[in-house]
Amino acid sequence: MKIALEGIKIYAYHGVYPEERKKGTHFVVDVYIETKSGIEGKSDDLSHTIDYSKVYELILEVMSKPVNLLETLVELIGWKILENQPMAAQVDVRVSKEKPLAMEKCTRAYVEASFAQK
DSSP, X not given: OEEEEEEEEEXXXXXXXXXXXXXOEEEEEEEEEEESSSOHHHHTOGGGSOOHHXXXXXXXXXXXXXXXXXXXXXXXXXXXHHHHOTTEEEEEEEEEEESOTTOTTOSXXXXXXXXXXX
């Protein structure tokens, strides 16, 4: 089963350039989580699936600490979800930065990656 959280829009201060760290911009986070158990909907028990309210809180926590690269954000979010959600088998993460600095004709830049339990 796949569980998704899409369009989590957060104003944050990530970036390499001092102006990005000072002014900030909107970021959008999308995550897609494949579950392990296969009994998620059959049991009606939260312990058999992903607690997506906790996933949301993890994303907010990661996004609150400025880093230089979108790649770093994607890595931090992906591994943090896997570490904190035992029913997660694989996580796909996309972090988009709206209106990247010095690229006035670009509406967004994003990085995405997949992570799996080891």
